[in-house]
Amino acid sequence: MAFLLLWSPQLNALNRYYYPIEIDPHQTIQEKLPHMVEWWTKVHNLLCQQKIQKCQIAQVVRESNAMLREGYKTFFNTLYQNDIPLCILSAGIGDVLEEIIRQMKVLHPNIHIVSNYMDFDEDGFLRGFKGQLIHTYNKSSSACGHSSYFQQLQGKTNILLLGDSMGDLTMADGVPGVENILKIGFLNDKVSRGPGPPPSRLAFPSVPVNKRSPST
Numbered sequence: 001m002a003f004l005l006l007w008s009p010q011l012n013a014l015n016r017y018y019y020p021i022e023i024d025p026h027q028t029i030q031e032k033l034p035h036m037v038e039w040w041t042k043v044h045n046l047l048c049q050q051k052i053q054k055c056q057i058a059q060v061v062r063e064s065n066a067m068l069r070e071g072y073k074t075f076f077n078t079l080y081q082n083d084i085p086l087c088i089l090s091a092g093i094g095d096v097l098e099e100i101i102r103q104m105k106v107l108h109p110n111i112h113i114v115s116n117y118m119d120f121d122e123d124g125f126l127r128g129f130k131g132q133l134i135h136t137y138n139k140s141s142s143a144c145g146h147s148s149y150f151q152q153l154q155g156k157t158n159i160l161l162l163g164d165s166m167g168d169l170t171m172a173d174g175v176p177g178v179e180n181i182l183k184i185g186f187l188n189d190k191v192s193r194g195p196g197p198p199p200s201r202l203a204f205p206s207v208p209v210n211k212r213s214p215s216t
Contacts (some may be wrong), residue, residue: 010046011043011046014039014042014043014046017039018035018036018038018039021035021036022035022036022039022136022165023165029137029166029167032137033137033138036135036136036137036138037133037135039135040091040116040133040134040135041133044116044128044129044133047093047118047126048126048127048128050126051125051126052118052125052126053120053124053125053126054095054118054120054124054125054126055124057095057096057099058099058103060096061096061099061100061103062103066096066100067100068100068101068104068106069186072104072106073104073106076101076106076108076111077106077108079108079110080106080108080109080110083110084110085110085112085153085156086108086110086111086112087111087112087113087114087149087150088111088112088113088114088115089114089115089134089139089140089168089171090113090114090115090116090134090139091115091116091134091135091136091139091167092115092116093115093116093117093118094113094114094115094116094117094118095117095118097113097115098113112149114134114139114149115134116129116130116133116134117129117130117131118130135167136165136167137167138167139167139168139170139171140170140171140172140173140174150174150175150176151176153175153176153177154176154177155177156177157177157178157179157180158178158179158180158181158182159172159175159178159180159181159182160181160182160184161181161182161183161184162184162185162186163183163184163185163186164185164186164187168185169183169185
């Protein structure tokens with residue numbers, strides 16, 4: 001799609017500048033926060049300049065190489081069949097993520113997505129984003145302002161938390177009544193760089209190495 005071609009060089013420039021900050025093990029999360037807000041804000045502003053139409057999203061997803069991790073169908077369907085809630089906290093674009101899951105035919109009623117959703121004008125053009133900005137380091141139930149959803153899950157005392165960044169470690173913060181959390185981190189890149197194990201190997205109890213999925 002034309003808007004993606006126009007956007008990519010600028011997006012890549014932002015990624016080259018901000019991504020090293022995101023994964024820098026020598027900076028604290030508090031030090032990274034203003035950079036993450038700045039990064040996401042610039043990306044959203046770029047998108048708003050491209051005259052993106054709501055009707056384009058499904059076609060963009062169809063023509064992309066976006067995919068979910070291997071075994072996604074079994075995972076999604078098993079949760080649905082056993083009435084287990086699946087909450088997806090994503091710093092990406094909720095409309096795109098939802099469309100990917102829909103086209104993969106696993107968008108079940110038990111799924112709740114917390115992400116950056118586009119706001120379209122009456123003519124269907126992107127004019128901004130709804131609600132609070134969600135970036136890598138504020139993906140928690142309390143920070144994202146979806147506490148009412150998590151209140152509905154009272155009685156669910158066990159959480160399986162899956163993530164691929166250090167910011168994902170806090171995604172279950174603020175969920176009421178939790179007794180047990182198993183955290184699994186996917187090591188997407190930087191597998192062998194550096195003299196020691198990456199921070200994610202130290203922070204997550206379980207860290208499988210896997211092919212990268214779309215950023216969330």
